[in-house]
Amino acid sequence: MKKIIFFVCAFMCAHITVAQNEFVATLTHDQVNSAFYGHDALKSALEKAEDGDIINLSAGTFYAPSTISKAVTLQGAGMYGGAGKETVISSNFYINMAGDDSHRFSAEGIHFSGTITFQNAINPYFIKCLFYTITYDNTACDVANAMLINCVVRNGLYIGGFGSFEITCVNSFVGWFKNYATTSKAYFQNCIVFAKEGNDVVTTTFYNCIVPMYYYYSSTTLYTSLPASCTAYNTLFFNFAYSSYGTCYVNISAASGANNWALTGNQFSALFKSLSCSKETDVSNLYGESVVYALLPKAAQQYLGTDSTQIGMQGGAFPYNYIPTYPRITKFNAASSADEEGKLKVDIEVTKAE
Secondary structure (H helix, E strand, O other): OEEEEEEEEOOOOOOOOOOOOOOEEEEEEOOEEEEEEOOOHHHHHHHHOOOOOEEEEOOEEEOOOOEEOOOOEEEOOOOOOOOOOOEEEOOOEEEEOOOOOOOOOEEEOOEEEEEEEEEEEEOOEEEOOEEEEEEEOOOOOEEEEEEEEOOEEEEEEEEOOOOEEEEEEEOOEEOOEEEOOOOOEEEEEOOEEOEOOHHHEOOEEEEOOEEEEOOOOOOOOOEEEOOOOOEEEOOEEEEOOEEOOEEOEEEOOOOEEEOOEEEOOOOHHHHEOOOOOOOHHHHHHOOOOOOOOOEOHHHHHHOEOOOOOEOOOOOOOOOOOOOOOOOEEEEEEEOOOOOOOOEEEEEEEEEOOO
16 A cells, blocks of 8 residues: 655645545546546536546545446446445446447446446446446347456346346356346356346356355245256356255256256355355345455365366456456545645545555
8 A cells, every 4th residue: 555645736826625535536538637526526527528538536425427428437446445445336327328339438446336227338347346236227228248347246137128238247246137038148257146036047158157046936846947048057056045845956957058066955055165145135245345255165176167267256267356456546635725835735545456
């Protein structure tokens, strides 16, 4: 961690008032930086931004406009850390940016605590972000090649409905995934993906994943089936629901693919070092700074992916890590006014990249 203290000279005629611990959004456009302050700083930066610009967000809580329609890059202080250390965008908003793929919307190191609803986007990209819910506009949706890497979606990722939604998730956690339409497609690699029923995951491909399912049957039918439109390779399925008629399981015989495991009953204690889940409502709480989704040593050696690394979020080419890949501002303090010499004392704390 690097701490930088510097002084800004001000003209004597200038009136300087900057609050301490201010939330800052810094817009970079054509190599020129502009700073905006307060909870609405992101809104102000987006008003001035153009496609391809970068907006760096300090730690703190920001409000987004109702619709983000510009293909900018958002860089936050991190998805975890608590008050004063993580960047939170707390409002619900739509993403709607029609056009070519010369620019794309991307975000890294941000906690999206509201609902993001997609309408139109080409190649939107998220890395090391925490989400509450990602969903689609049920009146108009056309999303091509969306991608999540090292992300956590704690409440739900819902695609399908009207139009088309294509998404790839890599080394990410998805609490309650649903794909309602064969016109939409999802691709998961080295992910943990929760699903309730086989029919909710049509046209979905799994590589090296762990797929816990929870579907409670009150009849003697104790399994849920993966549909024939799905493909799975080196993926472990289990149903952690329990019926009064017995232990539930997953039937994957209709799906294409190879080298999969379909285990009976709740497998969390056999698989995970620090992950426990016994009921449906537990899923949205399986996140946090200390949760690394690591497999127990025996499971890590027993269940191997197509690349011979362990299945799940700690295997593959991008093992899960929530630390952003760039230096980021984690603290910004400024004096409320300049001193007698016209200098403004500013204290900035910058945390280095991983």
